[in-house]
Amino acid sequence: xxxxxxxxxxxxxxxxxxxxxxxxxxxxxxxxxxxxxxxxxxxxxxxxxxxxxxxxxxxxxxxxxxxxxxxxxxxxxxxxxxxxxxxxxxxxxxxxxxxxxxxxxxxxxxxxxxxxxxxxxxxxxxxxxxxxxxxxxxxxxxxxxxxxxxxxxxxxxxxxxxxxxxxxxxxxxxxxxxxxxxxxxxxxxxxxxxxxxxxxxxxxxxxxxxxxxxxxxxxxxxxxxxxxxxxxxx
Numbered sequence: 001x002x003x004x005x006x007x008x009x010x011x012x013x014x015x016x017x018x019x020x021x022x023x024x025x026x027x028x029x030x031x032x033x034x035x036x037x038x039x040x041x042x043x044x045x046x047x048x049x050x051x052x053x054x055x056x057x058x059x060x061x062x063x064x065x066x067x068x069x070x071x072x073x074x075x076x077x078x079x080x081x082x083x084x085x086x087x088x089x090x091x092x093x094x095x096x097x098x099x100x101x102x103x104x105x106x107x108x109x110x111x112x113x114x115x116x117x118x119x120x121x122x123x124x125x126x127x128x129x130x131x132x133x134x135x136x137x138x139x140x141x142x143x144x145x146x147x148x149x150x151x152x153x154x155x156x157x158x159x160x161x162x163x164x165x166x167x168x169x170x171x172x173x174x175x176x177x178x179x180x181x182x183x184x185x186x187x188x189x190x191x192x193x194x195x196x197x198x199x200x201x202x203x204x205x206x207x208x209x210x211x212x213x214x215x216x217x218x219x220x221x222x223x224x225x226x227x228x229x230x231x232x233x234x
Contacts (some may be wrong), residue, residue: 004144006124009121009128023117027234028105030107031105040106043099043102043103043104044094045100047100051176053093055169056167056168057081059083061082076232077140077144081158081159081161085153087150087151091151092151094118095122097179099115099180100113100185101186104187169211169215173211177204180204181201184200185197
């Protein structure tokens, strides 16, 4: 059952944070107001650390390994770069960003609830992934699993291709824009002067659209083709 649930959660993992709104909104409503700067600074540092880890991973790994697919897929087993240190670096980055946002929200009940739900979701997803990889790669994966921890990094030599910032930016502009927007909204709700945060959201939207246009080559006449592709995918 855990593996079956993990496959379903893997498919919809980008949308499961929406389910937290039913829990988060009442907690956020009661805890709004300025708090110690330690909450904000600690949360921001945690978010940035998680984002840096994710960008590092996605800028190093080759195509066909770590992706943002809706189904479990793997052309090859990735054991180099960050994956030589831990088996789930992207999920560790997700955890850091998620907990960082909870710190910015400065609500201990929200932090506890989100940590619990995160643990349950990723326990199921990791169980499904490990079964898939064991069936796909057999003894190669079992040997890798025995030598590399899930999350806690080990000391080991890394061998990887040069970091590709273009690949990292293409893969991460949506998740990065999402958590930055949430952080800005949380900060804006804590302060009576809202216009700086509205301006920050506008600048963030402009930057996100710029990256999106660069990725899909909108200025080279690909906007209409990209729009048709997205509409047909629906």
